[in-house]
Amino acid sequence: MVFDGVHAVRDATFDLEKGRFLTILGPSGSGKTTLLRMIAGFGRPTSGEVFINGLAVGSVPPHKRSIGMVFQKLALFPHMTAAENVAFPLRMRRFDARTIPDRVHRYLDLVKLGKLGDRRIHELSGGQQQRVAIARALVFEPDLLLLDEPLAALDRKLREEMQLEFRRIQRELDVTTINVTHDQREALVVSDEIIVMDHGRIQQKARPEATYRQPKNAFVANFIGVTNFIDGVVASVDGDLIAFERPGLAGRTGNGFRPAAGVSARGALRAEQIRIGGGRETLGDVDTVFGGTVTDAIFEGERVVYEVAVPDLGGTTLRVFDHDPVTHSQHDVGSTVALGWNVKDVLVFGD
Amino acid sequence: MRPSRTSYPLSWRLMDAVEAVAAAVWPRSFSAAVPWLMLMPAVVLVGLLVLGLWDMADGSFRTLDTATFLPSDDYSLANYDRAFTEKLFFTVASRSLIGSLIVTVITLVFAFPYSYVMVRTRSAALRKFLLIALFLPFFIGQVVRAYGWLIILGSQGMVNEALGLVGVAPIRLLYNYPAVLFGLVQYMLPFAVLMLAPALTAIPEEMESAAGSLGANWVRTFIHVVLPLAKPGFIGAGLVVMTLSLTDFAIPAILGGGSQDFIANAIYDQFFRTSDQGMGATLALLLVAVGSIMVGVVFALFGAGTLAMGRSK
Numbered sequence: 001m002v003f004d005g006v007h008a009v010r011d012a013t014f015d016l017e018k019g020r021f022l023t024i025l026g027p028s029g030s031g032k033t034t035l036l037r038m039i040a041g042f043g044r045p046t047s048g049e050v051f052i053n054g055l056a057v058g059s060v061p062p063h064k065r066s067i068g069m070v071f072q073k074l075a076l077f078p079h080m081t082a083a084e085n086v087a088f089p090l091r092m093r094r095f096d097a098r099t100i101p102d103r104v105h106r107y108l109d110l111v112k113l114g115k116l117g118d119r120r121i122h123e124l125s126g127g128q129q130q131r132v133a134i135a136r137a138l139v140f141e142p143d144l145l146l147l148d149e150p151l152a153a154l155d156r157k158l159r160e161e162m163q164l165e166f167r168r169i170q171r172e173l174d175v176t177t178i179n180v181t182h183d184q185r186e187a188l189v190v191s192d193e194i195i196v197m198d199h200g201r202i203q204q205k206a207r208p209e210a211t212y213r214q215p216k217n218a219f220v221a222n223f224i225g226v227t228n229f230i231d232g233v234v235a236s237v238d239g240d241l242i243a244f245e246r247p248g249l250a251g252r253t254g255n256g257f258r259p260a261a262g263v264s265a266r267g268a269l270r271a272e273q274i275r276i277g278g279g280r281e282t283l284g285d286v287d288t289v290f291g292g293t294v295t296d297a298i299f300e301g302e303r304v305v306y307e308v309a310v311p312d313l314g315g316t317t318l319r320v321f322d323h324d325p326v327t328h329s330q331h332d333v334g335s336t337v338a339l340g341w342n343v344k345d346v347l348v349f350g351d
Numbered sequence: 352m353r354p355s356r357t358s359y360p361l362s363w364r365l366m367d368a369v370e371a372v373a374a375a376v377w378p379r380s381f382s383a384a385v386p387w388l389m390l391m392p393a394v395v396l397v398g399l400l401v402l403g404l405w406d407m408a409d410g411s412f413r414t415l416d417t418a419t420f421l422p423s424d425d426y427s428l429a430n431y432d433r434a435f436t437e438k439l440f441f442t443v444a445s446r447s448l449i450g451s452l453i454v455t456v457i458t459l460v461f462a463f464p465y466s467y468v469m470v471r472t473r474s475a476a477l478r479k480f481l482l483i484a485l486f487l488p489f490f491i492g493q494v495v496r497a498y499g500w501l502i503i504l505g506s507q508g509m510v511n512e513a514l515g516l517v518g519v520a521p522i523r524l525l526y527n528y529p530a531v532l533f534g535l536v537q538y539m540l541p542f543a544v545l546m547l548a549p550a551l552t553a554i555p556e557e558m559e560s561a562a563g564s565l566g567a568n569w570v571r572t573f574i575h576v577v578l579p580l581a582k583p584g585f586i587g588a589g590l591v592v593m594t595l596s597l598t599d600f601a602i603p604a605i606l607g608g609g610s611q612d613f614i615a616n617a618i619y620d621q622f623f624r625t626s627d628q629g630m631g632a633t634l635a636l637l638l639v640a641v642g643s644i645m646v647g648v649v650f651a652l653f654g655a656g657t658l659a660m661g662r663s664k
Contacts, residue, residue, distance in 0.1 A: 040564055041563075041564075042563070042564075061563070062560070063562075063566050067564060068565075069560075069561070069562070069564040072557070073557055075557040075560065077561075077562075077576060077580075078580070079365055079580060088567075088575070091563035092566035092567040093566040094563075117664075136565065151486075174455065
C-alpha cells in the first residue's frame with residue numbers, strides 16, 4: 001500500500017495456518033498496522049491479494065468479512081453497556097434474536113466479566129474494557145481475530161496479565177489470531193509464530209525461540225533482545241566458523257552468510273551471553289576472553305546491566321547482563337573486568 | 352552568589368521586575384479574588400440586560416393612551432389580553448414558531464453531511480475550501496445577503512431570467528413563507544455546521560471502523576453509532592438555530608416583504624410604527640418566555656448537549 005508515494009507495506013507475503021497465533025512485530029512506521037488494516041478490509045493493497053479460507057477477499061468490504069478486530073483504542077461504544085457492545089455484532093450480523101442474550105452471556109463469562117454486563121463503558125476499568133473489546137470481537141465466531149496493539153496503553157503489570165489472557169482465550173476458542181505489536185516481550189510470550197517487519201518488508205517469520213536464537217539479519221538481532229554488535233574484517237572462513245582479523249575474535253555464520261577474507265562484517269552477541277568476572281579464571285568454560293573497564297553499572301533488581309569498554313575490540317562498549325545468585329557481588333565503575341563468551345554465540349552478518 | 356549575566360538573560364530580569372510590580376499592586380493573598388474580578392464585566396452586562404427586562408415588564412402593564420400617545424399611569428393586563436386574543440398576533444406567533452422548527456430540521460439535515468465531510472476528509476485542500484465557504488457569509492452580513500437573494504430570486508432576477516430562456520413565465524419566488532424559510536436556512540447553516548463539527552471531531556474514526564468490522568454497513572453505522580454519539584452536537588446546533596430563527600428580524604422583513612412578519616417584526620412595528628411601547632414590551636417578554644420554554648423542554652428531554660459544558664463523565 002502506498003501513502004503519498006511512500007510504500008507503507010512493500011513485500012509482505014506470508015501464510016498462516018488455522019488456529020495459530022501470529023504476531024507481527026516491528027518498530028513504529030514499519031507498516032505492521034497498515035498490513036493489519038488491509039487484512040481487515042480498511043485499505044486495499046495497491047497490488048497483491050488477501051486470502052481467507054482460500055478465498056480472495058480484496059473486494060469484500062469490512063462488514064462482510066468474518067473478522068473480529070480489537071482496536072488500538074478499543075473503540076468501545078460509550079453510549080451502550082458492556083453487554084450491548086457485545087451484542088452489537090450479533091445484531092448487525094442478524095443472528096437469531098432469541099439466541100443473542102445467551103450468547104452474550106457466554107462470551108462475557110469467557111472473559112470473566114459475567115456480572116458486569118449492565119455497566120456502561122466508562123464505569124469499567126482499563127482491564128475490564130479490554131475484556132469487553134475481546135468479547136465483542138469474538139462473539140460472532142469470526143474466522144480470524146486481529147489485535148491492533150490493544151495493550152500498548154496499559155501499565156506493565158496489567159499488560160502482562162492481559163497477554164496471558166489473550167493466550168488463554170485464543171487457545172480455548174482455537175481462533176486464528178494476528179496480533180500487531182512493537183513489544184518484543186509480548187511477541188515472545190503470546191505467539192506461535194512471529195513476523196518481524198521493518199520498512200514495509202518482512203524481515204523474518206519464525207517461531208519465537210527461533211526468532212530469538214537464530215535471527216535472520218542484524219535488524220532482527222538488534223530489535224529483539226539486547227544485542228552487542230562488534231564490527232570487524234573477516235580473516236578466514238572455515239565451514240560455519242568465521243574468524244575476524246582481530247586476534248581472539250570469531251563467530252558463527254548467521255543466515256548462511258559466506259564472506260570472503262577481507263570483507264567487513266559484524267558479529268552480534270546477546271548481552272546475557274557474555275559472562276563477567278574479576279579475572280579470567282572466574283569465567284568458567286568459555287572460549288573467548290577479553291579484558292575491559294566498567295564504564296557504567298545499572299542495578300535493575302533481578303540483574304545488573306554493565307557497560308564495559310573493551311580496548312582490544314577497538315574501544316567497543318559491550319553491554320552485559322549479570323546476576324550473581326549467591327554473593328550478589330557487583331563490579332564498580334572503573335574496575336577492570338574480564339568478559340567471556342563462546343564463539344557459537346557470536347552470529348556474523350554482512351550488513 | 353549573584354547569578355551570572357550569561358545564565359540569567361535580560362528577558363528573565365524584565366519578567367522578574369514585572370512580577371515584582373504585580374506583587375506590589377496586587378499581593379498574592381488577593382489572588383483568590385482574581386477569577387471573580389475577571390467575571391465582573393460579564394456580570395455587569397447581564398445585569399444591565401435584566402434591568403432592561405425589568406423596565407419592559409413595567410411597560411408591558413401600561414396601555415397606550417390614544418389621546419396623548421403616552422403610556423397610562425395605571426397597570427392592567429390589557430396588553431396581554433390583546434396578545435392572546437387578537438388574530439394578528441396569533442398568526443405571527445405560530446408563523447415564527449412553526450417556521451423556526453422547520454428551519455431547524457432542514458438546517459440540521461443539511462449541516463450534518465457538510466460538517467461530516469469537513470471533519471473526516473483526508474484532503475486538507477477540501478477542508479480549507481469548506482471552512483472558507485462557511486465563514487465567507489459571516490463577513491457579508493444578514494441584510495446584504497437578503498438583498499442578494501432579492502437580486503437572484505426577484506421577478507426580474509437571475510432565476511426568472513433563466514426560466515424565461517426555456518419559455519417558463521416568471522414565477523413569484525419572493526415575499527412568501529418558503530422564501531423566508533429558505534433565507535433563514537441559508538443564514539443558519541454555518542452556525543449549525545460550526546456547532547456540529549466539534550461533536551463529530553470528538554467521535555474517533557476508529558468507532559466507525561469498529562462498527563464496520565463488527566458487521567454494520569454505513570447506514571447502520573450511521574444510525575447506531577454516529578448519530579447517537581453526535582447527539583450533543585445536534586442538540587447544541589438545534590437550540591442555536593431554533594432560537595436565532597425564532598427571533599430573527601431582517602430575513603422575514605426583507606424576503607417576506609412585510610407579508611411574512613415574524614415576532615421580532617411585530618415587536619418592531621409596535622415600538623416604532625404605532626409607538627405602542629406597552630404592546631411592544633408585552634410581545635418581547637412573551638417571546639423571551641416562549642424561547643426559554645422551548646429551550647427548557649429540549650434540555651429536559653435530551654439534556655443540554657454540547658451546551659452543557661462542565662466536565663464530562
